[in-house]
Every structure is written in structure tokens, then in C-alpha cells.
Amino acid sequence: MVKTLGSDRHNKLVAILIEKREGSGLTQTELAAKLGEYQSFVARLESGQRRIDVVEFIQLSEILRFDPATVISQLAGKIERR
Template sequence: MAKTLGTARHKALIALLIAKREAAGLTQTELATKLGEYQSFVARLESGQRRVDVVEFLELARLLGFDPHQAMDHVSQVRD
């Protein structure tokens, strides 16, 4: 399997997560607090330095109030 960091799909996922966080009116620090993490954790996700695993993605969807199925449909349509 090819590396996924930095691919078009990974970038689309990051852009989606940033947009959803901003739409929820949360800063990185506020989201990190809700996740029980440090702000740097969210910063690394949003800068593309680390992958988002499935469980993290589902928790982000819950906290930010978006449908994870629709989000994955959107990301899956992006071509690398």
C-alpha cells in the first residue's frame, strides 16, 4: 500500500476537518480539550503530520456535529 500522508484524499480529509471545526466555532485548543488531548494533537492532525484513525474520526464527527458517512463519501470521491 502506498503512503497516504500528503495525498489528495488526505488533504481533502484535513480540509474537511478544519472546516467542520471552524463551523462549530471551536479553536484547536477548545477541540483538543473536548478530545482530552493537547492543542498540539489537533495541530498535528490539521497540518497533515499524522493520520486520523477511524475511531478518532468518529469521535471528531460526534464532537463537531457532522455525519461521518457523508464526510467519507466526499473524501472517497477525491482522486489522488
Template sequence: MGMLLQKTLGTKRQESLVALLKNKRESAGLTQTDVANALGEHQSFVARIESGQRRVDVVEYLTIAEVIGFDAAEALKQLIAEAEDKKIL
């Protein structure tokens, strides 16, 4: 039958994605406000993502990656590889 779709907030998968986004932002020397302004959003938008209170869809992920300046596909591949090693995805 396959895997059942589960709620994602608070899962290890979501926490890993949030950590990736926050680490990439901080490594780029950007503040939450910098990213929010580039997205046309308020700082609280980025804060909710980074605190795990808000999901990020694929299109948002790609746009955030562009704003921060990292390769979205490569970062996701690395995240998946690390998660498989830790058995969290």
C-alpha cells in the same frame, strides 16, 4: 493483484481529509483547543492533524466528528464524490 498500500501522509487523499476536518471545525465555531479539550488531548494534537503531520484512523475520525458535531458517514461520502470528480482518490 490490486492496489498497493502506500504511505498516506502528504497525499491528496490525506490533504482532502484534513481540509474536511478543519473546515467542519471552523464552521462549528470551534478552536483547536476546544476540540482537543473535548478529546482529552493537547491543542498540538489537533494542530498536528490539521497540518498533515499526523494520520487520523477511523475511530479517531468518528470521535472527532462527534465532538465537532457532523455526520461522519455523510461527510466522507461527500468527500469521496468530490475526489472522484477531481480524480484524486
């Protein structure tokens, strides 16, 4: 199994989630409150220090109002190598 933290796909997922949160006008603290978590939880997600499981991903999509299937499709596409 390939390490996922810090992978191109993980980094792209993090970037998309940050973009969606900022686009929704929520701060990390406000998003954390909606998740029932501390701000540090969101900070660890957004800094790439923590994996996002599928249940969390769906919850984030509901709160941030994006289609999870569209984001998965973006992640499943070819990832550019640096």
C-alpha cells in the same frame, strides 16, 4: 500500500475537518480539550503531520456534529489531480 500522509485524500480530509471545526466555532485548544488531548495534537492533525484513525474520526464527527458517512462518501469520490 500507498503512502497516505500528504495524499490528495488525506489533504481533503484535513481540509474538511478544519472547515468543520471552524464552522463549529471551536479553537484548536477547545477541540483538543473535548478530545482529552493537547492543542498540539489537533495542530498535527490539521497540518497533515498525523493520520486520523477511524475511531478518532468518529469521535471528531460527534464533537463537531457532522455525518461521518457523508465525509467518507466525499473522500471516496474521484479526487482531482493537481
